[in-house]
Amino acid sequence: MSVFQYLMMMKHNYFFTILAVALTFGTSGALSAQTFDVIEDFEGYAIDSTVYRYQISGSACKAVVEADPTDATNKVCHVTTTSASSQSVLNLKNYVLPEGVRIRDYKYLVFDYYRNPSDQNGCLAYLSINASTVWQDPWNASPSTTGRWQRRVISLDKASTFTSNKIARLYVGLLGANKDYYIDNIRLVRELDAGYDLADETTSLRYWADKCELNLGVAMADGDNWFYSSNAVSNDNSTWRNVFTGLFNTTVCGNEMKVDATEPSRNTFSYTNPDRLVALARQKGMRMRGHTLVWHSQLPSWMGGGEEGMYNNNNYTREQLLAIMKNHITNVVSHFKGKVYEWDVVNEAIDPWNGTADHMRRSIWYQVIGPDYIDSAFVYAHAADPNARLVINDYGAEYDGETKAADLLNLAKRLKSNGIPITGVGLQFHTSLGDISRKKSQIRSLLLKYRAAGLDVSITELDVAIPASKFDNATAWSQQASDYKALLDVALTSANCHTYVIWGMADSFSWIPGQTKYASGQPLILDDLLQAKPAFLEMRKLLQARAAALGIESPSADASAERPQRVDVFTLQGVRVARDVDADEAAASLPPGAYIIGGRKVLVR
Numbered sequence: 001m002s003v004f005q006y007l008m009m010m011k012h013n014y015f016f017t018i019l020a021v022a023l024t025f026g027t028s029g030a031l032s033a034q035t036f037d038v039i040e041d042f043e044g045y046a047i048d049s050t051v052y053r054y055q056i057s058g059s060a061c062k063a064v065v066e067a068d069p070t071d072a073t074n075k076v077c078h079v080t081t082t083s084a085s086s087q088s089v090l091n092l093k094n095y096v097l098p099e100g101v102r103i104r105d106y107k108y109l110v111f112d113y114y115r116n117p118s119d120q121n122g123c124l125a126y127l128s129i130n131a132s133t134v135w136q137d138p139w140n141a142s143p144s145t146t147g148r149w150q151r152r153v154i155s156l157d158k159a160s161t162f163t164s165n166k167i168a169r170l171y172v173g174l175l176g177a178n179k180d181y182y183i184d185n186i187r188l189v190r191e192l193d194a195g196y197d198l199a200d201e202t203t204s205l206r207y208w209a210d211k212c213e214l215n216l217g218v219a220m221a222d223g224d225n226w227f228y229s230s231n232a233v234s235n236d237n238s239t240w241r242n243v244f245t246g247l248f249n250t251t252v253c254g255n256e257m258k259v260d261a262t263e264p265s266r267n268t269f270s271y272t273n274p275d276r277l278v279a280l281a282r283q284k285g286m287r288m289r290g291h292t293l294v295w296h297s298q299l300p301s302w303m304g305g306g307e308e309g310m311y312n313n314n315n316y317t318r319e320q321l322l323a324i325m326k327n328h329i330t331n332v333v334s335h336f337k338g339k340v341y342e343w344d345v346v347n348e349a350i351d352p353w354n355g356t357a358d359h360m361r362r363s364i365w366y367q368v369i370g371p372d373y374i375d376s377a378f379v380y381a382h383a384a385d386p387n388a389r390l391v392i393n394d395y396g397a398e399y400d401g402e403t404k405a406a407d408l409l410n411l412a413k414r415l416k417s418n419g420i421p422i423t424g425v426g427l428q429f430h431t432s433l434g435d436i437s438r439k440k441s442q443i444r445s446l447l448l449k450y451r452a453a454g455l456d457v458s459i460t461e462l463d464v465a466i467p468a469s470k471f472d473n474a475t476a477w478s479q480q481a482s483d484y485k486a487l488l489d490v491a492l493t494s495a496n497c498h499t500y501v502i503w504g505m506a507d508s509f510s511w512i513p514g515q516t517k518y519a520s521g522q523p524l525i526l527d528d529l530l531q532a533k534p535a536f537l538e539m540r541k542l543l544q545a546r547a548a549a550l551g552i553e554s555p556s557a558d559a560s561a562e563r564p565q566r567v568d569v570f571t572l573q574g575v576r577v578a579r580d581v582d583a584d585e586a587a588a589s590l591p592p593g594a595y596i597i598g599g600r601k602v603l604v605r
C-alpha cells in the first residue's frame with residue numbers, strides 16, 4: 001500500500017479525532033495529527049524480486065514481492081519459511097530514522113499481515129532493537145484466521161530508552177516454522193491524539209460514570225484481546241492495561257469465568273486468570289461482574305457433549321447433574337464472594353425459534369434437570385454469596401414488543417414471584433449499526449416493565465457492529481456514536497439500570513469480526529490504536545451533562561424507594577467508611593455529610 005492510500009484510509013480518523021477533541025475540550029492547544037513514518041511498503045520493489053534483508057537465515061526463508069491477494073495494484077512481501085529460528089523476521093537494520101527523530105519519539109510499530117491457509121499457527125510476532133528482544137507478541141496467533149488482512153499494533157513502551165537516531169537493528173515479523181503470509185505497511189507511529197489523557201482523570205469515562213453511579217465497563221478475554229496470556233493484566237507498563245484501568249470503573253472476564261475455564265475437569269477448579277483480573281480490579285477500584293455459571297456453550301466435555309454442550313453424553317441423571325451444577329456454582333461463587341457484585345447465573349436459556357411451546361432452549365440442563373434448573377441455579381448462587389446481585393442473561397431480548405423480550409420478562413417475573421433470589425436480567429446488546437437508535441423507545445419501555453416488576457436490568461455485552469463496507473467511514477462511526485449514546489441515555493435515566501458493560505475495549509480485538517465471518521467489525525469505542533472514537537467522546541459528553549444535572553438525594557425524599565438492608569457506606573471519594581451495616585442505622589449514626597449508602601447518594605444532616 002502506498003503512503004497516499006494509507007492516508008486516504010486513515011483520513012476519517014484524523015477528521016474525527018480533531019473534530020471531537022475540539023468539541024470536547026475547546027481548542028486547548030495545537031492539535032497534532034497522527035503522524036507516522038513508513039519503514040517499508042514494498043512499493044519500490046519489482047514484482048517477483050527478493051527482499052534479501054528479510055531472508056536473514058538463508059534458504060529456510062523466502063521473501064518475494066508479489067501483488068496483494070486482495071488488490072492487484074498494491075505490492076506486498078510474501079514470506080514462506082521451512083524451519084523456525086529467526087527466519088521470517090524482517091531485519092530493518094538499515095532503516096534510518098528521519099532527521100532529528102529518535103525511536104523513543106514513536107509510540108507504536110504497526111504492520112499489516114495476511115496469512116495464507118497453510119500458514120502454521122503458534123508463531124510469535126517479534127520486535128528487537130539492537131539484538132535485545134523488546135517485545136514478543138503473544139496475541140499474534142489470534143485471530144488465527146487466514147485469508148484476510150489483519151493489522152498488528154505494537155506498543156513501543158519498552159523502547160523508550162533507546163536514543164539513537166538510527167535503528168541499528170530492528171527486527172519485526174512472524175517467527176515460526178511453516179509460515180506462509182504476506183506483510184505490508186511496516187510503519188512507526190508517533191504520538192496520537194487519543195482523545196483522553198490518562199494523567200487527567202476528568203478526560204476518562206470512569207470519572208464521570210462514578211459521579212453518575214453507573215458501573216461502566218469493558219470485558220477482558222483471552223480469545224478476544226489476550227489480556228491474560230499476553231501478561232498485560234499484570235504489567236504496569238502495558239499501555240493496554242493502563243488505558244483499561246484509566247478509563248473504566250467496571251470489568252468482567254470475557255471467557256475466564258465460564259465453566260470450561262473454571263472447572264476443566266470434574267471437581268477440579270482453576271482460577272488463575274480470573275484471580276488476576278479480580279486483583280487488578282481491586283487495586284484500581286474497579287467493580288467486577290461474573291460471567292457465567294450455567295450455560296449450554298463453552299462447557300467442558302466431562303459435563304456436556306456436542307459442540308454446544310447440548311447432549312448428555314455422560315448419561316447423567318437429574319440428581320447427578322443437579323449435584324454437579326450445585327457443586328460448580330457453590331465453588332465458583334464462594335471463591336469470588338465479595339469480589340463479584342453481580343453474576344450472570346444462567347446465560348441464554350431462551351430460544352423462541354426452536355419450535356417448542358415454552359421457548360426454552362433444549363440445553364443439557366433443560367433436558368436432564370428440567371426447566372426448574374434455573375430456579376435451582378439461583379438458589380445455589382444466593383446461598384454461596386447472599387450479597388451478590390443475581391441476573392439471568394440473554395441476547396435478542398432487548399426490544400419491547402419482540403417475542404424474546406417478552407419471553408425473558410415473563411421468565412424473570414415468574415422466578416421473582418416464586419421467591420427465587422433474582423435481582424434482574426442482563427441484556428447482552430450485541431447489536432448492528434442503527435438498531436439501538438431505531439428502537440430506543442422499545443428499550444425504554446421494556447426497562448419500565450422490568451421496573452414495574454421490581455427487577456433491574458444490566459447492559460452486559462454491548463457492541464455495535466459496522467458492516468465491512470463501512471469500515472473507517474465517518475457516517476458509520478457517527479451513527480455508532482448515536483447508538484452508544486442512546487443506550488447510555490436510557491441507562492442513566494432508568495432507575496433500575498446501573499450497569500453498562502461493553503464486550504471489549506478496542507476495535508483491534510473484538511469477537512465480532514470472527515463471529516460474523518469478517519462481514520462486520522469495528523464495534524467498540526476505541527479504535528485499533530486505542531484512540532477515542534466518536535462513540536467514546538459522545539458518551540463522555542453525556543456523562544458529564546448527567547453528572548452536572550445530578551443533585552444529592554436526601555433520605556426523606558426517597559423514603560419509599562427500595563434499599564438493600566445490609567449495605568456498604570462510602571464517602572463521595574469512594575473511601576469505604578462502613579461495611580455490611582443496616583442502611584437506616586448507618587444514615588442515623590454517620591457524621592453530617594454526603595455519602596454513598598447502598599449505591600445511593602445520601603445527604604446526612
Ligand code: XIL
Nearest residue numbers: 221222223224254255347428461511
Ligand atoms: C464470546 C467470547 O467473546 C469469545 O471469545 C468466545 O469465543 C465465545 O464467547 N454471548 C455471551 C458471551 O454470553 O459469553 C460470548 O462471548 C458472546 C455471546
